[in-house]
Amino acid sequence: MEKVFERPKSLTDAEFSYCPGCAHSIIHRMIAEVMDELDLADKCVGVCPVGCAVFMYEYMYCDMIEAAHGRAPAVATGLKRVLPDTFVWAYQGDGDLASIGTAEIIHAAARGENISIVFINNTTYGMTGGQMAPTTLLGQRSTTCPTGRSVAANGYPIRVSEMLATLDGPSYIERVAPTSPAGLVKTKKAIRHAFDNQLAGKGFSLVEILSNCPTQLRLSPVDSLKWVEENMVATYPPGVFVDK
Amino acid sequence: MAKRKLIKGNEAICHGAIAGRCDAFFGYPITPQNEIPEKMSSLMPANGGVFLQAESEVSAINMVYGAASAGKRAMTSSSSPGISLKQEGLSYIVACELPCVVVNVQRGGPGLGNTLPGQADYFQMVKGGGHGDYKIITLAPWSVQECYEFMPLAFDLADKYRNPAAILMDAILGQMIEAADLHEDFNYPIYDKPWATTGAMGRSHNIINSLWIDPLVMESVNERLQAKYALAERDEIRYAEYKTEGAELVLVAYGSPARICRTVVDMAREEGLSVGLLRPITLYPFPAPRIAQIAATGARFLTVEMSCGQMVEDVKLSANGATEVAFYGRTGGVVPTPAEILEQVRELFNAPHLYAASEQRGSL
Numbered sequence: 001m002e003k004v005f006e007r008p009k010s011l012t013d014a015e016f017s018y019c020p021g022c023a024h025s026i027i028h029r030m031i032a033e034v035m036d037e038l039d040l041a042d043k044c045v046g047v048c049p050v051g052c053a054v055f056m057y058e059y060m061y062c063d064m065i066e067a068a069h070g071r072a073p074a075v076a077t078g079l080k081r082v083l084p085d086t087f088v089w090a091y092q093g094d095g096d097l098a099s100i101g102t103a104e105i106i107h108a109a110a111r112g113e114n115i116s117i118v119f120i121n122n123t124t125y126g127m128t129g130g131q132m133a134p135t136t137l138l139g140q141r142s143t144t145c146p147t148g149r150s151v152a153a154n155g156y157p158i159r160v161s162e163m164l165a166t167l168d169g170p171s172y173i174e175r176v177a178p179t180s181p182a183g184l185v186k187t188k189k190a191i192r193h194a195f196d197n198q199l200a201g202k203g204f205s206l207v208e209i210l211s212n213c214p215t216q217l218r219l220s221p222v223d224s225l226k227w228v229e230e231n232m233v234a235t236y237p238p239g240v241f242v243d244k
Numbered sequence: 245m246a247k248r249k250l251i252k253g254n255e256a257i258c259h260g261a262i263a264g265r266c267d268a269f270f271g272y273p274i275t276p277q278n279e280i281p282e283k284m285s286s287l288m289p290a291n292g293g294v295f296l297q298a299e300s301e302v303s304a305i306n307m308v309y310g311a312a313s314a315g316k317r318a319m320t321s322s323s324s325p326g327i328s329l330k331q332e333g334l335s336y337i338v339a340c341e342l343p344c345v346v347v348n349v350q351r352g353g354p355g356l357g358n359t360l361p362g363q364a365d366y367f368q369m370v371k372g373g374g375h376g377d378y379k380i381i382t383l384a385p386w387s388v389q390e391c392y393e394f395m396p397l398a399f400d401l402a403d404k405y406r407n408p409a410a411i412l413m414d415a416i417l418g419q420m421i422e423a424a425d426l427h428e429d430f431n432y433p434i435y436d437k438p439w440a441t442t443g444a445m446g447r448s449h450n451i452i453n454s455l456w457i458d459p460l461v462m463e464s465v466n467e468r469l470q471a472k473y474a475l476a477e478r479d480e481i482r483y484a485e486y487k488t489e490g491a492e493l494v495l496v497a498y499g500s501p502a503r504i505c506r507t508v509v510d511m512a513r514e515e516g517l518s519v520g521l522l523r524p525i526t527l528y529p530f531p532a533p534r535i536a537q538i539a540a541t542g543a544r545f546l547t548v549e550m551s552c553g554q555m556v557e558d559v560k561l562s563a564n565g566a567t568e569v570a571f572y573g574r575t576g577g578v579v580p581t582p583a584e585i586l587e588q589v590r591e592l593f594n595a596p597h598l599y600a601a602s603e604q605r606g607s608l
Contacts, residue, residue: 041444042443042444042445042446043443043444043445044443045313045314045441045442045443047310054455055455057451057453061449062443062444062449063441063442063443063444063449063450063451064441064449064450064451064452064453065309065310065313065441065451065452065453066340066451066452066453066454066455067306067309068306068309068332068333068336071302071303071306071309071333074298074302074303074304074306074307074309074310075306075307075309075310075313076310077296077303077307077310078268078270078306078307078308078309078310078311078312078313078314078318079310079311079313079314079441080310081268081294081296081307081310081311082267082268082294082310082311082314082316082318083314083316083442083443086314086442086443087443103299103300103302103303104299104302104303104306106299107298107299107303
């Protein structure tokens with residue numbers, strides 16, 4: 001019988017440590033599928049973040065570097081500059097990229113580093129227990145804003161894609177919401193486009209993926225995806241911000 | 245063919261980096277080390293390497309992390325406040341067992357301090373500096389010539405031990421112009437780096453990581469690091485001595501103050517005072533066995549630093565109570581003069597020896 005579905009060869013057989021219903025797993029799989037399509041597993045280096053995806057080096061069957069919190073774009077830059085023919089991608093969450101690592105991502109984007117960033121925005125610090133993130137929505141509760149994020153105390157959420165799109169460096173920035181089958185298809189297409197851009201030498205690409213954290217939202221997987229659609233999309237509208 | 249040049253210590257560092265086959269430099273401006281990134285911005289590309297001015301010292305050391313992960317020889321340079329910012333990255337680099345070279349042209353501190361010479365980063369550089377149990381192999385040049393020659397040595401030690409190596413200078417050494425012989429008589433080996441993340445290209449995949457959640461595994465990583473340090477302490481101690489044979493008082497100083505102390509030794513000898521100089525060249529590993537040997541003769545020590553007293557702690561630990569260890573320091577960018585150090589020497593010879601009965605040591 002013909003095999004119609006299997007694990008991408010760019011994924012190891014390690015079990016994901018993610019909570020049930022968390023989109024990290026499916027996004028990992030999509031990255032692995034794109035790596036398979038482009039035959040990159042043997043020719044690339046991935047840089048993983050600090051946060052829930054900290055063990056990503058266990059899951060991807062390719063050379064991997066575990067970076068310090070927020071520093072993945074700098075680590076990826078150092079590696080790409082000395083090995084310009086090696087494909088380099090990095091995976092970062094919102095605390096990692098939009099809070100402690102803002103300088104690193106802005107300057108990697110401004111330099112137009114020829115790297116591909118997959119940015120997971122789930123509005124929370126999932127691994128440390130649901131503290132307020134730079135992307136936490138106004139009014140959204142967290143363990144460090146238990147009555148809801150207020151402008152007076154915490155200011156406004158950061159729109160990373162729009163902010164980076166003001167720079168001349170990036171070649172491609174898109175925000176996607178994999179909350180439906182159509183959204184999943186779009187997400188994989190966006191990752192593929194970001195990777196294609198690096199192979200074509202076009203420079204910095206970033207895909208912002210609106211993601212769910214059922215555990216910290218205290219919602220079922222399905223309801224957490226609905227929450228993303230009903231709440232996140234208004235603040236973080238999907239779309240293509242740069243495509244050169 | 246040897247090239248003799250009149251250059252600054254900071255420039256000698258750059259030529260030394262090229263002689264040490266440096267592949268990549270990442271840095272950020274800070275005085276008094278700016279000549280290093282400025283010169284490297286043309287020297288690196290001219291020699292087929294990478295130069296990149298980072299957005300911060302934090303990013304610079306993480307770019308070093310990335311380039312070192314690729315198996316390349318990478319370095320950064322900075323001065324005291326900038327070195328503070330690099331400590332997070334250095335801790336990760338140590339834990340990942342990556343080689344790299346860090347140059348610290350020390351200035352006055354704490355805080356923003358000033359851009360004048362200082363040696364108050366001894367603890368930060370020599371004792372680890374970031375979180376966790378680790379050491380940075382630290383070399384202390386005292387001349388422009390040594391600034392040049394210690395760079396290939398630092399890259400070699402970094403590769404040999406898969407650990408960062410540092411050059412600990414001060415603003416005098418960085419800015420001082422001296423003649424240096426830019427020879428190429430270095431015969432350091434080339435190291436295989438099968439652990440590097442370069443794209444697997446047919447081999448099993450490599451992982452550069454410093455996360456070990458199993459406590460026994462984490463402990464074994466620490467044991468592996470400590471085993472390397474034990475080897476370094478056995479094999480890599482370097483120091484120089486001047487008139488220490490039979491000396492009753494041995495000055496201990498590194499970097500620029502060691503040059504001043506050599507003058508003091510000659511001045512004291514003219515007065516008939518039996519004084520020598522021990523200059524640690526490796527601050528880690530520290531020349532503890534030699535200090536202990538001298539301490540056992542009953543000779544006293546006077547440690548001279550441009551700090552409030554940092555290396556003196558290692559001198560005391562090495563002497564382990566066998567003799568008296570005195571300290572003299574100036575800070576904030578003030579450089580001690582030979583006359584004021586000589587005055588300290590005279591006072592010690594006039595003072596009763598704290599560790600031996602005075603009748604047994606008539607001349608003191």
